[in-house]
Amino acid sequence: MTQADSRVAHLPTTSYYCPSGKYDELWRRADEDPEGFWAEQALELDWFKRWDKVLDWKAPYARWFVGGKLNLSVQCLDRHMKTDVRNKVAFYWEGELGDSQVLTYGEMYRQVNNTAGALKRLGVKRGDRVAIYLPMIPALPVVMLACARIGAPFTVVFSAFSGQALADRVEDTGAKVIVTASGMHRRGKILPLKENAVEAAARCACVEKIVVVKHTHHQVEMDPNRDVWLSDILSGCDEYVAPEDMDSNDPLFILYTSGSTGKPKGILHGTGGYSLWIAKTMQWAFDTDAQTVWWCTADVGWITGHSYVVFAPMILGLTSVMYEGAPDYPALDRWWAIIAKYGVTAFYTSPTAIRMFMRHGEEWLSRHDLSCLKILGSVGEPINPEAWLWYYRNVGKERIGISDTWWQTETGGFMISPTPGIQMHALKPGSATKPMPGVVPAVVDADGKELPNGETGFIVIKKPWPGMLLDIYRNPDLYHKTYWSRFPGYYLPGDYCMKDQDNFLWLLGRADEVIKVAGHRISTAELESAIVGHSAVAEAAATSRPDEIKGEAIILFVTLRKGTPPSVEIKNELTRHLRATIGTLATPEEIFFVNLLPKTRSGKIMRRLLKAVATGAAVGDTTTLDDGASVDEAKAAFAELT
Ligand code: WTA
Numbered sequence: 001m002t003q004a005d006s007r008v009a010h011l012p013t014t015s016y017y018c019p020s021g022k023y024d025e026l027w028r029r030a031d032e033d034p035e036g037f038w039a040e041q042a043l044e045l046d047w048f049k050r051w052d053k054v055l056d057w058k059a060p061y062a063r064w065f066v067g068g069k070l071n072l073s074v075q076c077l078d079r080h081m082k083t084d085v086r087n088k089v090a091f092y093w094e095g096e097l098g099d100s101q102v103l104t105y106g107e108m109y110r111q112v113n114n115t116a117g118a119l120k121r122l123g124v125k126r127g128d129r130v131a132i133y134l135p136m137i138p139a140l141p142v143v144m145l146a147c148a149r150i151g152a153p154f155t156v157v158f159s160a161f162s163g164q165a166l167a168d169r170v171e172d173t174g175a176k177v178i179v180t181a182s183g184m185h186r187r188g189k190i191l192p193l194k195e196n197a198v199e200a201a202a203r204c205a206c207v208e209k210i211v212v213v214k215h216t217h218h219q220v221e222m223d224p225n226r227d228v229w230l231s232d233i234l235s236g237c238d239e240y241v242a243p244e245d246m247d248s249n250d251p252l253f254i255l256y257t258s259g260s261t262g263k264p265k266g267i268l269h270g271t272g273g274y275s276l277w278i279a280k281t282m283q284w285a286f287d288t289d290a291q292t293v294w295w296c297t298a299d300v301g302w303i304t305g306h307s308y309v310v311f312a313p314m315i316l317g318l319t320s321v322m323y324e325g326a327p328d329y330p331a332l333d334r335w336w337a338i339i340a341k342y343g344v345t346a347f348y349t350s351p352t353a354i355r356m357f358m359r360h361g362e363e364w365l366s367r368h369d370l371s372c373l374k375i376l377g378s379v380g381e382p383i384n385p386e387a388w389l390w391y392y393r394n395v396g397k398e399r400i401g402i403s404d405t406w407w408q409t410e411t412g413g414f415m416i417s418p419t420p421g422i423q424m425h426a427l428k429p430g431s432a433t434k435p436m437p438g439v440v441p442a443v444v445d446a447d448g449k450e451l452p453n454g455e456t457g458f459i460v461i462k463k464p465w466p467g468m469l470l471d472i473y474r475n476p477d478l479y480h481k482t483y484w485s486r487f488p489g490y491y492l493p494g495d496y497c498m499k500d501q502d503n504f505l506w507l508l509g510r511a512d513e514v515i516k517v518a519g520h521r522i523s524t525a526e527l528e529s530a531i532v533g534h535s536a537v538a539e540a541a542a543t544s545r546p547d548e549i550k551g552e553a554i555i556l557f558v559t560l561r562k563g564t565p566p567s568v569e570i571k572n573e574l575t576r577h578l579r580a581t582i583g584t585l586a587t588p589e590e591i592f593f594v595n596l597l598p599k600t601r602s603g604k605i606m607r608r609l610l611k612a613v614a615t616g617a618a619v620g621d622t623t624t625l626d627d628g629a630s631v632d633e634a635k636a637a638f639a640e641l642t
Contacts, residue, residue, distance in 0.1 A: 021423065022422045022423040022424075023419055023422045023423055023424035023434070023437075026422055026437040027434075027435070027436075027437045029437070030437035030438040031437075031438075031440060031463075034054075034055060034438065034463070035054040035055050036054075037437070037438070038054055038055070038064070038276070038438070038466055039051075039054045041276060041280055042054075042065060042068075042272070042276050044276075044279065044280075045070060045075055045272075045275060045276060045279075045315075046070065046074055046075060046078070046079045047068055047069065047070045048069040048070055048071070048245045049067070049068060049069040049245070050068060051064075051065035051066055051067050051068030051248060051272070052066055052067030052068075053065075053066040053067065054066075055464070057464050059484070059488075059489055060479070060480060060483065060484040060491070061470075061471070062273075062464030062465075062468050063248075063249045063470075064248060064249070064270075064272050064273030064276075064466045065248040065249075065272035065273060065276075066248065066249070067247075067248070068247070068248040068272050069245040069246065069247060069248070070245075070246060070248065070271055070272060070275070071148065071149060071151075071243035071244060071245065071246050071271070072145070072148040072246075072252060072271050072275055072311065073112055073116075073145045073146075073148045073149035073243055074243050075275050075279075075311075075314075075315045076108075076145055076310075076311060076314035076315055077105065077108060077109040077112060077145065077314070078109070078243065080105045080109075080317050081105070081106070081109055083317075085105050085317040086104070086105055086106045086109075087104055087105070087106060088104060088105055088317065088319060089102055089103070089104055089319045090103050090104060090105045090107075090108045090314060090319065090320065091103045091108070091138060091141070091319075091320050091321070091322045092319070092320070092321045092322070092342045093137070093138050093321075093322045093323075093324070094321065094322070094323045094324065094338060094341075095137075095185065095324045095325070096185040096186070096187075096188075096323075096324045096325025096326065096329060097185060097325075101138060103138055105314075105317070108141070108142065108145070108314075110238055111138075111142045112142055112145040112146050112149060113146075113149070113238070113239055113240055113241050114234050114235065114238060114239060115139075115142050115143060115146035115230070115234070116146040116147075116149040116150050116241040117234075117235055117239045117241050118146075118211075118230065118233040118234050118235070119146055119147070119150060119152065119177070119211075120150055120241065121233060121235075122177065122209055122211070122228070122233060123176070123208070123209075124147075124150060124152050124176065124177055125150075125152070126150060126151035126152065126244050127151065127152070127153070128152050128176050128177075129152065129153050129154070129155065129173040129174055129175040129176065129254070130143075130147050130152050130153075130154045130155075130175055130176070130177045130178075130179060131154070131155050131156075131157060131166070131169065131170045131173065131175035131177070131178045131179070131200075132144060132147075132154050132155065132156045132157070132178075132179045133156075133157045133159060133161075133166055133178055133179070133180045133193060133196070133197055133200075134156075134159065134179060134180060134181050134193070134213065134300075135159045135181055135184030135185075135193065135215065135324060136159075136299060136300060136322060136323065136324045136325075137181065137184075137213070137215055137324060138322070139179075139181070139213045139215075139230070140156070140300050140310075141300070141309070141310040141314075141322075143179050144156065144253075144300075144306075144310060145310075145314075147253075148246075148252060148253075148271075149241060149243045149244065150241065150244055151244035151246055151250070153173075153251040153252060153253055153254060154253050154254075155169055155170075155173050155175065155253060155254045155255065155256065155266070156253070156255065156300060156301050156305075156306065157169050157170075157256070157301060158299055158301025158302060158583070159184055159191070159193060159299070159301060160299075160301075160583045160584050160585060161301075161582065161583040162196060162579065162580050162581060162582060162583045163195070163196035163197070163198075163199030163200050164199070164200075164203075164580065164581050164582075165581070165582050165583055166178075166196055166197065166199075166200040167199065167200035167203040167204055168256075168263065168264070169256050169264070169266075170200050170201075170204045170206065170207060171203070171204045171206070172256075172263075172266055172473065172474070173254055173266065173473065174206045175204075175206060175207065176206060176207065176208050176209070177207070177208065177209045177210070177211060178197045178200065178201060178207055178209075178210050178211070179210075179211045179213070179230070180193050180194055180196075180197040180210060180211070180212055180213070181193050181194070181212065181213040181214075181215040181216070182194050182212055182213070182214050182215050182216045182217075182218065182220045183215065183216035183218060183220075184215065184216065184324070185216065185324060185325060186325065186326060187325070187326045187328075187329045188329065188330075190216045190218055194210070194212055194220050197210050197212075198210065198223075201226065207226075208226070209226060209227070209228060210223075210226055210227045210228070211227075211228055211229075211230050211233070212227060212228070212229050212230065213229075213230045214229060214230075214231060246271050247270075247271075248270060248271060248272025248273065249270045249271075249272065249273075249470060250270055250271065251268055251269075251270060251470070251473075252269050252270050252271045252274060253268075253269055253306065254266040254267065254268050254473045255267050255269070255302075255303055255306065255409055257303075257408075257409040257410075257521055258514055258521045258522050258523035258526050259478075259482055259494075259512075259514065259523060260482070260512055260513045260514070260523060260525060261478065261523070261525055262523075262525040262526055262528070262529035263526070263529075264523075264526065265472045265473075265475060265478060265482075266472060266473030266474070266475070267303075267409045267410055267469050267472065267473075268469060268470045268471045268472065268473045269412055269467075269469060269470060270470050272466075273412075273466035273467060273468065274412045274413075274466070274467050275311065275315060276466050276467075277412050277413045277438075277465065277466040277467030278307040278308070278311055278312040278315070278412060278413040278467065279312050279315040279316055281312075281413040281414040281417075281436055281467070282308060282312040282313070282316060282413070282414075283316065283421045284414075284417075284419040284421040284422050284436060284437070285377070285403045285405055285414050285417040285418065285419055285420075285421065285436075286346050286348070286375055286377065286403060286420075286421065287375060287420040287421040288313075288316055288318055288346065288421070290317070291345065292318050292319070292345050292346055293318075293319050293320075293321065293342055293343050293344050293345045293346070293372070294313050294318050294319065294320045294321070294344070294345070294346045294348075295320065295321040295323075295338070295339065295342070295344045295346070295347050295348065296308045296309045296313075296320070296348040296349075296377075297323070297327070297335070297347075297348065297349040297350070297353065298348075298349075298350070298379070298380075302409075302520070303407075303408070303409040303412075304379055304380065307412060307413050308348065308413075309322065312413070321338060321342050321344055323335075323338055327353060327356070327357075328356075331364075332357070332360050332364045333364040333365070333367050333368060335349075335353075335357075336364060336365050336367065336368040336370060337367075337368055339368065339370055339372065339373065340368040340369050340370060340372070343372040344372060344373065345372055345373060345374045345375070346373075346374060346375045346376075346377070347373055347375075347376055347377065347395070348376070348377035348378075348379065348403075348405075349377070349378065349379075350378065350379060350380040350381065350518070350519040351378055351380065351381050351382070351383040351384070351387050351519070351551060352380070352381065352518040352519050352549060352550050352551055354378070354383070354387045354390065354391045355384075355387050355548065355549045356549050358386075358387060358390045359548075359549065362394050365394055365395065370395065370397070371397075373395070373396065373400060374400055375400055375401060375402075375403065375420065376391060376392075376395060376396050376400060376401070376402045376403070377402065377403045377404070377405060378391070378402060378403070378404045378405065379404075379405045379407075379519070380516070380519025380520075381509075381516045381519045381551045381552075382430070382507055382508060382509055382551070383404055383429075383430060384430060385429040385430040388402060388404070388429035388430050389429050392429070401418060401420055401425060401427055402418075402427065403417050403418045403419075403420070404417060404418070404430075404431070404432045404433070405417040405432065406432035406495075406505070406507045408493055409469075409521070410468070410469045410483070410493070411465070411467055411468065411469075411493070412466075412467025412468065412469065413467040414436055415435065415436060415439050415441075415461070415465070416432040416433065416434065416435050416436065416439065416441065416505050416507065417432055417433065417434075417436065418432075418433045418434070419434070419436065419437075422437075426504075428500075428502075428504055430506065431500070431504045431505060431506045432505055432506075432507050433504050433505065434503070434504065434505065435505070436465075438463075438465045438466065439461060439465055440461065440462040440463045441459055441460065441461055441462070441497075441505065442459075442460050442462055442490075443455070443456075443457045443458070443459055443460075443497050443498065443499050443505075444457050444458055444460055444487060444490075445457045445458075446458075448460075448486075448487040448490070451499075453499050453500060453501055453503070454498065454499075454500065454501065455498065456496055456497070456498045456508060457496070457497065457498075458487075458492065458494075458495070458496065458497070458511055459493055459495050459496070459497035459505070459507070460487050460490035460491060460492055460493075461490065461491040461493065462489075462490055462491075464491075468491070494510055494511055494512045494514065495507050495508070495509065495510055495511060496508040496509055496510075496511045513525060513607070515527075515542070515543075515544040515552050515554060516551050516552050517544075517547075517550055517551070517552055517553065517554060517585055518549075518550040518551065518585070519551065520585045522554070522582070522585060522586060524541070524542040524543065524607070526582065526586075527540075527542035527554060527556065527578070527582070527586060527588075528540050528541060528542050530577070530578055530581040530582050530586065531556060531558065531574060531577065531578060533577070533581060534573075534574060534577045535561070536560055536561055536564040536570060536573075536574075537558055537559070537560060537561065537574070538559045538560060538561045539558070539559045539597055540556055540557065540558045540559070540597075541556070541557045541597050541605045541607065541610055542554060542555070542556050542557075542588075543555050543556075543557070543607060543610045543611045543614050544611070544614070545589070545611075545614045545615045546615065547589070553588075553589035553590075554586070554587070554588040554589055555588065555589060555590050555591075555592070555610075555614040556574075556588045556590070556591045556592065557591075557592050557594050557597060557610055558574065558591055558592070558593055558594070559593070559594055559595060559596065559597060560593060566593035571591050571593075574588075574591055575587060575588060575591070590614075597610075598610065
C-alpha cells in the first residue's frame with residue numbers, strides 16, 4: 001500500500017452525492033462532439049475573425065480555433081465598455097498596510113491602454129517578450145493586459161523568487177524589458193524587488209530597460225540609461241491603443257514551472273482555447289453570476305493567479321478582491337476581515353492556508369460575519385479530508401459547498417472539480433470529484449493499462465482540451481518527453497489518482513520528482529542543482545516528507561567537500577544559499593550531512609530509499625543498491641539528527 005492509499009483508507013464515510021442531469025449531459029456532448037460543443041461555447045468570446053477550424057489535433061499538439069483572431073485584453077476590457085460592467089468594480093485592492101484602491105472596469109481599461117502606449121514607446125513590439133516581476137498590486141494585472149494588448153508575450157515571475165531565479169527566466173525568454181516595483185511589503189518589511197531586477201539585468205544581455213512602478217517609498221537607485229519609472233513614460237493624457245489581432249494560437253504568456261529537470265520549463269499558452277477554457281471552467285466550478293464577489297488568494301506569479309485572479313474573472317466581468325500581503329498580518333484574522341469588509345461571495349484558497357488557520361483555532365473566524373459566502377474553493381495540493389471538513393464546517397458553516405479544483409500550470413484551467421454551475425453538487429471530502437466537460441481522464445498502471453475502480457495508478461488525459469499548453473517554450477523535445485512519451489497519445493500530468501466506486505476521482509499527489517511545498521511547485525533536480533552550486537557541497541539529493549501544514553517539506557541529503565566539516569554554520573549557510581539562488585520557497589526543513597549518497601549500481605541516487613529514511617518508514621528492498629553501508633549511514637544520520 002502506498003502512502004497515498006493509506007490516506008484514502010482513512011476517509012470519513014460522509015458523502016454528499018446527488019446525480020446531476022445537466023452536468024452529465026454537457027460532459028457527454030463535449031465528449032461525443034468536441035468541435036460542435038466548443039464552437040458553440042466560443043461564441044461567448046469576442047472574435048475579430050471567426051476560426052476556420054475548431055480543432056487541429058496532431059498528437060501531441062492541439063491547436064484550437066485555428067485561423068481565429070482575437071485579443072485577450074478585448075475579452076477582459078473592451079467588450080465590457082459597451083455594457084454596465086464599465087462602471088462595475090473590477091478589483092477591490094487592499095494593501096498590507098491597510099491602504100486600498102477601488103478599480104472599475106473603466107479605470108482598468110484606461111490604465112491598460114495608457115500602459116500599452118508607454119510600452120510601445122519604449123520599443124516593445126508585437127512578439128517581443130516582457131518579464132513582469134511585480135508584487136500583488138493593481139499594476140500587475142494592468143501590465144499583463146497591456147502586454148496582451150500589444151501582442152507581447154509576457155512571463156510573470158513570482159515576487160518571492162530571487163534575482164538569480166528571475167535571471168534564469170528572463171534569459172530563457174530573451175525578455176527585452178523587465179517591469180518591476182520599487183519594492184514590496186511583506187509582514188511589515190520592505191523587500192527590494194528593484195535590486196533583484198538589477199541583478200537579473202546584469203546577467204542577461206537581452207534586457208534593455210527596467211520599468212519601475214513606484215510602490216514602496218524607499219530610496220531606489222535608477223540607472224539613467226536603463227531604468228525608467230512607469231509614471232514617467234505614461235503620456236500624461238489618456239490614449240487608445242488598438243489591440244493587436246492575435247492568432248488564436250499565438251503565444252500569450254510563458255509561465256515557468258518545475259518538472260523533473262534541473263531548470264524550470266516555460267509553459268506556453270495561447271489566447272483562443274485558453275481564454276475560453278478558463279472562463280467556462282470558472283463559471284462551472286463556482287456558479288458565478290453578476291453579483292459574485294470573487295476572492296482567489298493565490299499570487300498572480302502562479303498559474304492560479306493568471307487564470308483565476310486576473311483573466312477569467314475579468315472575462316466574466318466579475319468583481320474581485322486582490323490583497324497584497326500575508327494572511328496573518330497584522331493578525332490571524334486578516335483574511336476573514338477582508339471577506340466581511342468586501343462581502344466576498346466566492347472564496348478560493350489552498351489547503352496549506354486552511355491547515356494553518358485550523359491550527360490557530362476558530363476564534364479568529366468568529367470575530368467576523370462570513371454569512372456573505374456562498375461557495376468555497378481549494379487548489380494547489382491534495383486537501384486532506386480533515387482540512388476539507390474543517391473548511392466546510394467553520395468557514396462555510398455547513399451551508400455551502402467546496403469546489404476542490406485539480407489542475408496544473410500546463411492545463412491552463414480546472415480539469416477536475418465539482419461543477420455547481422451546471423448542477424453537479426455532489427461532494428466527498430478530499431475528492432476533486434468529476435472531470436469538467438471536455439476532460440476525459442483515465443487511471444492507468446505502469447504499462448498504461450486502465451485500472452479497475454478502487455486501484456491507485458497514474459492519471460492520464462485521453463483527449464485534448466481547449467486550455468492545454470501549446471508547448472514548452474523553445475523546448476519541444478522536452479514537451480514530448482515530459483507529457484507524451486510514457487503513454488503515447490495520452491497527456492501525462494504526473495499525479496497519482498484513484499477512481500472510486502461512484503467514479504469520483506481522488507488526486508493523491510505527485511508521482512514524480514516534483515515537491516509541493518505549501519502548494520508551490522519545486523523539483524528535486526532544481527534544488528539539487530542549486531545546492532551543488534555552493535563550493536562546500538560535493539553531492540546532494542533532495543526529497544520531501546509530509547508536513548502537517550505545508551503538505552510537504554523539503555529534506556536534503558548533502559555530502560560536503562573535503563575540508564568542510566558538518567556544522568550548524570554550514571547548514572545555515574546552505575539554507576541562505578538556496579534562498580538566494582531560488583527564493584524563500586526553497587527553504588529546506590532539514591539538511592542531513594552524509595558521507596555517501598545511496599546509489600544504484602548504475603550510479604542513480606536511490607530516491608525511494610532517501611524518502612523512506614526522511615519519513616522514518618521501512619527501507620524495503622535494497623538489493624539494487626551499490627553500497628549497503630551508505631544506506632545505513634543515511635539512516636544513522638537521520639536517527640542522529642531527528
Ligand atoms: C497539484 C496549480 C490535488 C497536483 C494549479 C498538480 C492538486 C500540481 C490540486 C500542479 C488538487 C493542484 N488536488 N492536487 N485540487 N490542485 N494539485 O502547476 O500535484 O502549480 O499536478 O498548478 O498541483 O501544480 P501547479
